[in-house]
C-alpha cells in the first residue's frame with residue numbers, strides 16, 4: 001500500500017483501516033467518513049438519528065459527534081478526535097470506558113451464554129451486593145432500565161395500597177413512563193398535565209406534581225411519593241435540610257410509600273447512595289445506570305413485606321425476558337466490587353477539583369457560571385438571574401439558567417476536546433478514569449474553551 005493510499009484509506013481493509021485510525025464498522029471503502037456523514041446515514045433509518053432524544057444536539061445546535069470507542073476518561077469519535085468525556089453514559093460508566101474489570105467480566109461471562117429465561121447465579125450475587133450495601137433493600141428485583149424500575153414501583157405501590165395517587169416533583173426525571181411524564185404548574189402542587197404528546201390526560205390524572213424541596217400535603221389517597229433524593233436532572237440540586245425527613249414523616253402519617261429514585265445517585269454518591277448520605281430510609285428504591293457497569297439494567301429494592309407483593313409471591317405483576325441478564329449482572333458485579341468506600345473518597349476529591357477548575361476557568365474568562373456539588377455529583381448553573389451566585393433550589397429557579405450561554409460553552413468545549421452533555425440541565429460526571437493527569441489536561445482545555453466562549 002502506498003503512502004497516498006494509506007492517508008486516504010481507499011478500501012476498508014480492517015487491519016490497515018484500524019492502523020490508519022479508521023473505524024471499520026462505518027468505513028464504506030470511500031475513505032474515513034465524518035461524524036456528519038455517519039450521523040446522516042443514521043437519520044435515514046433511525047428517527048432523528050438517535051435512540052435517546054438528547055443525543056441529537058437539539059438543545060445546543062449542531063450535529064453530534066459519533067463515538068467509535070472509549071477508554072477510561074476519553075472517547076474517540078469516528079474521525080479519531082479525542083474528547084475528555086464528562087458524560088460517561090450519563091453516569092452509568094463510573095469506572096470509565098472499557099475498564100479492565102468490566103471487559104474481563106464480560107469476556108468470562110459471554111462464552112457461558114447470554115440469556116436463558118431461568119434463574120442464574122450472578123443475579124443472586126448482584127442482589128446480595130446491593131442488599132448488603134443498602135440496608136433498606138431487603139429484597140431486590142431486576143429489570144432492564146431505570147424506566148422499567150420506576151414504572152414497576154408505581155404499579156407495586158398502587159397494588160399494595162389500593163390507592164391511585166402518585167406524587168412526584170417538578171424537575172425530577174424518572175424515565176420514559178407515562179404516569180411519570182407529567183409536567184407541573186408553577187410554584188404549587190398541581191395535578192399533572194401530560195409531559196409529552198402521546199400521554200393521555202387520564203394517564204396522569206392521578207399524578208400530582210409538587211415543587212422540589214417543599215413537603216407537599218399528602219393524604220390517604222396517595223399510594224407513593226417518588227423523589228430524586230438529590231435532584232440530578234435539573235443541574236444538581238441538593239435536598240433542603242429537613243425535606244427528605246419531612247417526606248418520610250408525611251408518608252408514615254398516611255401510610256403512603258416513600259420511593260427514592262436513586263437511578264443516578266445509587267452507587268454514585270457512595271456505597272449506600274443518597275439514603276445513606278442523608279440518613280433517610282425509603283420503603284422502595286429504584287436503581288439503574290451504575291449497577292449495570294454500562295450494560296442495560298434497572299432494579300427495584302425495598303422492604304421485604306413491600307417487595308413480596310410482586311408476583312410470584314404477591315398480586316402485582318412483574319416480568320422481563322432479559323431481566324437479571326447474565327451479561328448485565330456480570331458487569332454490574334464487577335463494577336460493585338471495584339466501588340469500595342476509598343473510591344468514593346477519591347471521586348469526591350475529583351468532583352471538588354472539577355468544581356474549582358470550572359470556577360477558575362469561567363471566572364478568568366468573565367463568564368457567569370456557578371457550580372453545585374453534592375458528594376461526587378456536580379452540576380452547573382449559568383447566568384445570574386437568581387442574583388449573585390445563588391444556586392437554584394427547585395425547577396422554576398433551575399430553568400432560569402442561561403441556555404444560550406450553555407450552548408456556546410458546550411461548543412467551545414467540544415472544539416477543545418471536552419464532551420459535556422448536550423443539554424443545560426444534565427449533571428457533569430467524573431469517574432475512576434479521570435486521573436490527576438486527565439484533570440490537569442481538563443483544566444487547560446476548560447480555560448481555553450471558556451476564553452473562546454467569551455469571544
Ligand SMILES: *Cc1c(COP(=O)(O)O)cnc(C)c1O
Nearest residue numbers: 145146147173174175263264288
Ligand atoms: C436515567 C434516569 C432514569 C431512567 O433510566 P433509564 O435507564 O434511562 O430508563 C430514571 N430516573 C433517574 C433519576 C434517571 O437519572
